[in-house]
Amino acid sequence: MNKRILTRSPRNLLFLFQALGIILLLIYKGKEVDRLTVGTAVGLVLVIYLSNYILTRITRGDHYIFLITTMLVSIGIIMIYRIDEALGIKQLIWISIGIFIFFSTYFIIKKIRIWENLTYFYLVGAYLLFIITFVFGDRRHGAINWINIGQFSFQPAEIIKILLVFILSSYYSNKDRWKDIKYASYYLMGIVYSFILLLFLQKDLGTALVFYAIFLAIQFIYEEDRKLILLNIGLFLIFGLLGYTLFDHVKIRFQSWLNPWKYIERQGYQITQSLFAIAEGGFFGKGLGLGHPDFIPVVYTDFIFSAICEEMGIFTGIGIIMLFMIFVYRGFKIAISQGNKFYRILALGISILFGVQSFIILGGVIKMIPLTGLTLPFVSYGGSSILSSFIALGILQICSEEIKTKEDLDEARD
């Protein structure tokens, strides 16, 4: 029995990790924990274990990406629950819904084969979501990017991110469709820049940066008109400088990056607390529950990484970075071996999305690059972030399989 659990299969190691996490949190929180929470947590562990097992049966594609993400999710939720129980329970529910959404996305994308041709639909969807954000939006932490529906609040930009990847893939996978339109690539660039501008107006700088990175990367790989790439980089520099001189909130971010100690009372407070926390932890951390992650503002979303470093050690932090690196590597591998061009660009876009987003926020909290508010995919607390990440994961899972196009299926019938 013991021997079976300790076999070196990553699935079992993950199970062991989660089980130990639950035990430790139970001891830490003592009598405060109610039975329902324990039940949900144990249920989720079993669901993750089963999902990892089922995936090896139902798909011939990649088996590692889901394993990696469930590990990230587990590290994240242990930390979130330790910081704030109520949020931990909510996160537990979000993750359960996320896994359900992952499988639904997988089956929906697999059954319906018209995704290449819906470019206009994605465009309209993206603009509609932007309009909704501006009309019903709510300002939080300095950015208008939340919509409240009853008790739930959600961030439309998380969905638009995925729509952007779809727009780019459906454009570059079938350029013949756009032959009649002169300067089609310029129009595309205009559209993406309008997205970035709208995000900028919402003061959501991090997401704007992610959008730009995805666009530049896919344009760099697939655009035949190489001038456009230079133009794109040039425009970015110009807009960056303009933003820096015209808008105070951009300037503040920059200054508190260059020298946070000077502004430690206000703008530099978050970043200095984050640095203190990481330094406090050392290589092996303080131990769960023995640090003070609550000193950092918004610790459960943007600064979850610092809290993990403080209590679980820099080694766990490096582990998280390695997990993201393997994940992105798998994503690129999936893209390279995918034969269908649309799904290849889709896989590429999603890998870049996760890679860039995690880089921006991890670099931000360790003061390597200026800090912009973003969630760490799969680790941070947040309903819309978890859900959109799992949707993207489901799409990546589909891309890892051999795609039979409609013509293939028709001819097989002849």
Place this chain on the structure above:
Amino acid sequence: MYNILAILFKYIFIIIIYLFIFSIIRLIYLDIKGMEVISFDDRAYLKLINRKDSLPFKIEEYYIIDEVLSLGRHADNHIVVKDPYISKEHFQIVEDENEYYLEDLDSANGTYLNGDKIYDIVKLQDGDIIKAGQIEFLFVNRK
């Protein structure tokens, strides 16, 4: 009491996380190693000249010629190409006493060897270019 436990657990957590990462890397390594590279040293093969992603159908980069290699739209061929310019049975390459012969199988749009349409069986030389529809292959035989 809890403090000792928490300190113990933090080491266990780190060990598990790293074991997890290494077991995944090991599995990926085995996966990559499994895709063994076929050695082309002393065998004749066809190499695709077109860029693979410029063709709107499934095709491989290399095809090893093992006694006989046929190309066509029908599923019984060794190379199945879903291209309307390719006939159901388009051409085949046959090996006979270490020589390779190209034969057109009455295809509608013909097979071209180094730019000339072929009508009968033609002996292949190393470096010949075979064209059918929009696909171009390089024949390689380094023996």
